[in-house]
Amino acid sequence: MRYHRPGLDVLAHTILIIGALVFMLPVILAVLASTQTPGALFSGTLPLWFGASGLDHYLTLLSEPVRGIGVPAWQLMLNSLLMALGIAIGKLTIAILAAYALVFFRFPFRRCCFWLIFITLMLPIEVRIVPTYGVVADLGLLNSYPGLVLPLIASATATFLFRQFFMTLPPELMEAARVDGAGPWRFFIDILLPLSKTNIAALFVIMFIYGWNQYLWPLVAMSSADNATLVMSLKRLTISQDGTPPWHLATAMTVLSLLPPVVVIVIMQRWFIKGLVDTEK
Amino acid sequence: MARLELRRLQKRYAGGANVLHDIELSINDGEMIVVVGPSGCGKSTLLRMVAGLESISSGELFIDGDCVNGQEPAERDIAMVFQNYALYPHMSVFDNLAYSLKNRGTPKDEIARRVDETSRLLGIASLLDRKPRQLSGGQRQRVAMGRAVIREPRVFLFDEPLSNLDASLRVQMRQEIRALQQRLNITSLYVTHDQTEAMTMADRLVVMNAGRIEQIGTPMALFRKPATRFVAGFIGSPAMNFLTLAINALPGWLTKVPAETTEPLKGELSVGIRPEHIMLTSSGSGHMDARIELVEPLGSESLVHVRPNGHETRLVVRHAGTELPTAGQLTGLNLQGPFHLFDRHGQRLATRPRLADTTCPMES
Numbered sequence: 001m002r003y004h005r006p007g008l009d010v011l012a013h014t015i016l017i018i019g020a021l022v023f024m025l026p027v028i029l030a031v032l033a034s035t036q037t038p039g040a041l042f043s044g045t046l047p048l049w050f051g052a053s054g055l056d057h058y059l060t061l062l063s064e065p066v067r068g069i070g071v072p073a074w075q076l077m078l079n080s081l082l083m084a085l086g087i088a089i090g091k092l093t094i095a096i097l098a099a100y101a102l103v104f105f106r107f108p109f110r111r112c113c114f115w116l117i118f119i120t121l122m123l124p125i126e127v128r129i130v131p132t133y134g135v136v137a138d139l140g141l142l143n144s145y146p147g148l149v150l151p152l153i154a155s156a157t158a159t160f161l162f163r164q165f166f167m168t169l170p171p172e173l174m175e176a177a178r179v180d181g182a183g184p185w186r187f188f189i190d191i192l193l194p195l196s197k198t199n200i201a202a203l204f205v206i207m208f209i210y211g212w213n214q215y216l217w218p219l220v221a222m223s224s225a226d227n228a229t230l231v232m233s234l235k236r237l238t239i240s241q242d243g244t245p246p247w248h249l250a251t252a253m254t255v256l257s258l259l260p261p262v263v264v265i266v267i268m269q270r271w272f273i274k275g276l277v278d279t280e281k
Numbered sequence: 282m283a284r285l286e287l288r289r290l291q292k293r294y295a296g297g298a299n300v301l302h303d304i305e306l307s308i309n310d311g312e313m314i315v316v317v318g319p320s321g322c323g324k325s326t327l328l329r330m331v332a333g334l335e336s337i338s339s340g341e342l343f344i345d346g347d348c349v350n351g352q353e354p355a356e357r358d359i360a361m362v363f364q365n366y367a368l369y370p371h372m373s374v375f376d377n378l379a380y381s382l383k384n385r386g387t388p389k390d391e392i393a394r395r396v397d398e399t400s401r402l403l404g405i406a407s408l409l410d411r412k413p414r415q416l417s418g419g420q421r422q423r424v425a426m427g428r429a430v431i432r433e434p435r436v437f438l439f440d441e442p443l444s445n446l447d448a449s450l451r452v453q454m455r456q457e458i459r460a461l462q463q464r465l466n467i468t469s470l471y472v473t474h475d476q477t478e479a480m481t482m483a484d485r486l487v488v489m490n491a492g493r494i495e496q497i498g499t500p501m502a503l504f505r506k507p508a509t510r511f512v513a514g515f516i517g518s519p520a521m522n523f524l525t526l527a528i529n530a531l532p533g534w535l536t537k538v539p540a541e542t543t544e545p546l547k548g549e550l551s552v553g554i555r556p557e558h559i560m561l562t563s564s565g566s567g568h569m570d571a572r573i574e575l576v577e578p579l580g581s582e583s584l585v586h587v588r589p590n591g592h593e594t595r596l597v598v599r600h601a602g603t604e605l606p607t608a609g610q611l612t613g614l615n616l617q618g619p620f621h622l623f624d625r626h627g628q629r630l631a632t633r634p635r636l637a638d639t640t641c642p643m644e645s
Contacts, residue, residue, distance in 0.1 A: 172367035175334050180381035180428070181355035190380070194371040 027258070034058070034252035041247050057252040066253075067246065069233050070225040073256055079222075080212055080230040081260060086149035087211030088204050095158030095203075096196065100188055102159075103166040104174055114163070121156040125217055133220055143224050152217060158203050165199050166192070201272040209261045230257045283435035283468050284310055285331070286343035292326055292492075293338040300326055301492045304340070311466040313459070317479035317515070318489035324472045325440055327489070331470060332361050332438050344435055355384075360429035361438040365445065366421050368413040374400070374424050375409040381432050399431040402461075419450050426458065430465065437462065437469040443478060455482055476516055480504070488512045505619075510627035513553045519584060521553045521621070522596040534568035534616045537632040550630065553621035556599040560615040561585065561606060567613030571596070573606050587612060 033041060036051030061073040069076070101107075102114050125132070132151045141147030169192075177187040193200075218229045228236075234253055238245040285308040292301040301323045308314050316324045329335040331342060333354035341348050349357045360381075368377050375396055382392045400406040403423045413421055422442065429437060442458070443451045459482050462469050473479055479486055480500045488495045488503065488511070496508040500516075507513035513521045527549055531538060535552065564570055571587035574595065583605055585598040598614070606612060622630040 170365055170367060172363045172365055173369070175332075175354075176361070176363060176367035176369075176428075177380075178334065179332065179354045179359065179361050181384035182380070186384060191369055191371075 030251045030254050034248060034255050036248060038246065038248050042244070053248065057248050058256070061249060061252055061256065066233070066237060066249070068239065069228065069236055071228070073230070073253060075226070076228055076230040076233050077256065077260070079227060080257070082145055083148050083214065083218065083229055084208050084211035084260070086145065087152050087214070088207035090149060090153035091155040091158050091207045092200060092203060094153060095155050096162050096193075096200070098159045099162035099166055100192065102163055104184075104187075117156050117159050119156075120154070121160070125152065129216065129220060132217075136221060141221075143222055143227050145227075147221050148218060148227070148229075151221075152211065152214065155207065158207065161203065162196065162199065165196065169195065198272045201268050205265055205268045208264050212257075212261055283345040284308065284343075285436055285468055285470070286341075286346075287331070288341045288343070290327070290330060290340035290342065291338045292323070292330060292335065299492065301330075304494060306487060306494065306497065308468055308470065311468055313462055313469045313471060313482060313484045314487060315471045315473060315479040315483035315485075316487045316489060317473055317476055318495075319515075320474055322489045323492040324474075324489050328361075328438055328440055328470060328472045331436070332359055333357050357436075358432075358434050359436045359438055360432055360434040361440065362425050362429050362442040364441045366413075366425040366442075368421060368424055368428075370413055373410055373412060374405060374416070377413070377424055378409075378427050378431050381428065395431055399427045402430065403427045418446050419454065422446060422454055426461070430461070433465075433467075435468065437467050437471075439469065439471040439473075441473050442471075443473070444475070451478070458482070476518060480516065486516075488515055490515075506629070507553075507621060508629050510551060510553065510623040510629075513621055513623070517555060519556050519597045519599070521555050522559070522594070523551045523553050523623075524589075524592060524594060524596075525549050525551050532568070535620060536618050536635055537620050537622065538635050539622060540631040540633045548625060550625070551623045551627075553623065554596075554616055556584070556597045558617045558619070559596060559598045560617065561598060561600055562613040562615050564611040564613050567615045569614050569616075571612055571614050573608050573610045573612055576605055576608055578605060587614065589614065 029046070032047045032050060034057055035053050035055070036047050037053050040047065040051050063072060065071055066073055066076075098117065102110060102117075136142060136147045136151060139147070141150070173191065174187055177191055182190060213231060214229070215231050218232045219235075222228055222232070230253070234250065234257065237250050237253060238247075285306075287304050287306040290301060290304040291299070293299050304327060306314070316327060318324045326335060330337050333349070333352060333356075337350050342350055344357060344359075354361075369380065372380065378396045378399060379392045382395065387395075396409070397406070400409055403426055405420060405423050405427060408416060408420060408424070413424065416424065422445075425442065439458070443454055446454060455478055471482060483500050485497060486500050486503050487497050490511050496503055496512045503512060503516050507516060507521075510523065514523070526532065526535075528539070528547065539550065560567075569589050569591075571589040573585060573587050575586040577584040577586075582599055582601050585600045585606060586595055587598060588595050596614070600606070620632075622632055624630050
């Protein structure tokens with residue numbers, strides 16, 4: 001929609017700029033603070049420009065074991081990345097297969113299965129964290145990637161979204177594939193997956209960020225430093241032994257923790273815009 | 282190419298609804314059978330049962346003498362054209378055509394050769410790189426046809442393939458489909474609700490109503506001698522007119538009367554008269570008088586809707602000539618044969634010519 005009223009344009013832009021600033025301000029402050037020397041940060045004034053340290057703190061974080069954590073930040077980032085990828089890919093795989101079964105196959109208690117999956121939407125990890133911990137501990141999976149990823153790998157939200165998408169596809173598509181001699185797997189791989197590209201890209205972004213930002217579960221399941229994730233270590237970094245938290249390092253690590261999700265969004269956005277232009281239901 | 286044999290096919294749904302009753306039909310090699318009926322009569326279900334997309338509740342289905350009841354669609358070696366074409370949206374025309382061959386493990390150069398051949402046959406050779414959404418309705422229709430043709434199946438199945446096209450394209454495509462089917466000589470089952478499509482394309486026509494076959498025959502046989510009142514009303518456009526008459530007081534213009542049967546006829550019967558067999562004449566000089574209610578000019582002829590005096594039903598008259606009668610006028614109607622007589626249950630009655638001495642005075 002487009003109205004030819006200059007006043008409206010100015011108003012709209014003002015609101016957009018204010019909104020953008022509100023969202024950007026904490027990030028800008030973190031970036032600025034991460035370049036200050038520790039002394040400058042504790043002087044009590046908000047830094048308004050880059051400080052004297054430049055990228056020194058980042059180099060320190062990435063090259064040396066971080067004080068209070070014991071491993072360098074790249075190790076933490078790798079752990080986080082593996083966890084986030086594991087969760088995102090696992091969730092997508094399970095969700096798309098579950099949705100495929102729910103929409104295209106007729107089996108007893110199909111509706112019941114759907115509702116069982118659906119109601120787990122209302123159960124966040126916090127509610128079931130004690131029994132989950134018990135199960136993972138019994139399986140001997142504490143402090144391991146499977147233990148970190150498996151409890152988070154099912155997604156009712158993604159199943160539901162794939163189901164809704166599959167239901168918009170004409171049923172004749174599967175019938176045509178059956179007549180053309182494609183079995184259930186062929187149909188899934190040759191037709192359903194390519195058509196779901198856009199949805200997969202969008203959900204991957206959401207699920208990757210969800211996985212990356214996990215805090216509580218890694219904190220509980222990963223007690224050893226080698227397996228710590230970046231997000232849970234942030235908190236540990238600010239608990240300092242001598243009373244003054246190393247804010248210069250904490251802000252630098254915050255910025256580091258922002259980078260992978262940003263990269264994923266930038267790459268995937270190109271993908272799903274391409275998907276929207278290329279395919280049509 | 283194959284013979285298709287349907288023996289007492291039935292379809293029941295779990296809820297108990299019986300949608301097809303004892304369908305008996307045999308289709309000869311290379312024959313085009315058109316199944317026609319109003320929506321909900323079970324014609325699409327029948328087609329899908331032949332395709333293997335719906336299970337058969339009871340009865341048997343034979344293709345070339347083999348019972349295929351339990352076979353998957355692909356095993357039956359049939360090809361189907363869907364109403365919405367069901368082209369794979371993310372695949373190019375080439376891949377759409379090649380998909381069934383790929384699934385059968387046909388070698389690459391063989392696939393390329395057959396896609397080339399088929400696309401030329403259907404005039405879509407220049408479109409092979411396009412995606413379905415870049416095609417017009419008629420082109421999509423052709424790709425859907427191509428996807429069916431390329432495999433050289435034993436049986437073609439068509440599920441209202443022309444209903445998504447505009448009127449002029451529909452006429453063109455129905456001629457093309459018919460020509461292609463005759464050229465390839467493939468046994469075909471074609472489902473439609475459009476009686477014009479049915480009449481023009483069929484070798485034999487199957488009229489269905491409420492899950493039962495009403496009549497099977499050549500289009501002209503069904504037109505000339507409909508077995509039931511339903512078929513009479515369904516075949517022919519505009520539809521046949523019906524007048525309900527008391528059997529013991531048949532009017533003089535009716536040149537046929539029910540033949541003597543073992544059971545004496547009582548009550549009422551309906552007389553079917555096609556719109557082209559009623560003539561408008563001046564008021565008072567015809568077999569009955571009627572008031573003109575609506576005139577629909579079509580160019581070379583017009584449809585005149587009249588309500589005869591003393592009757593509840595409206596009749597449609599095909600009026601040739603460019604001089605239009607005006608609505609509201611009184612007119613006379615001359616009713617000419619052939620008349621079709623049906624009993625209370627809609628079954629065609631055997632007739633005999635009326636003897637001269639039983640002529641009644643003109644009805645007023």
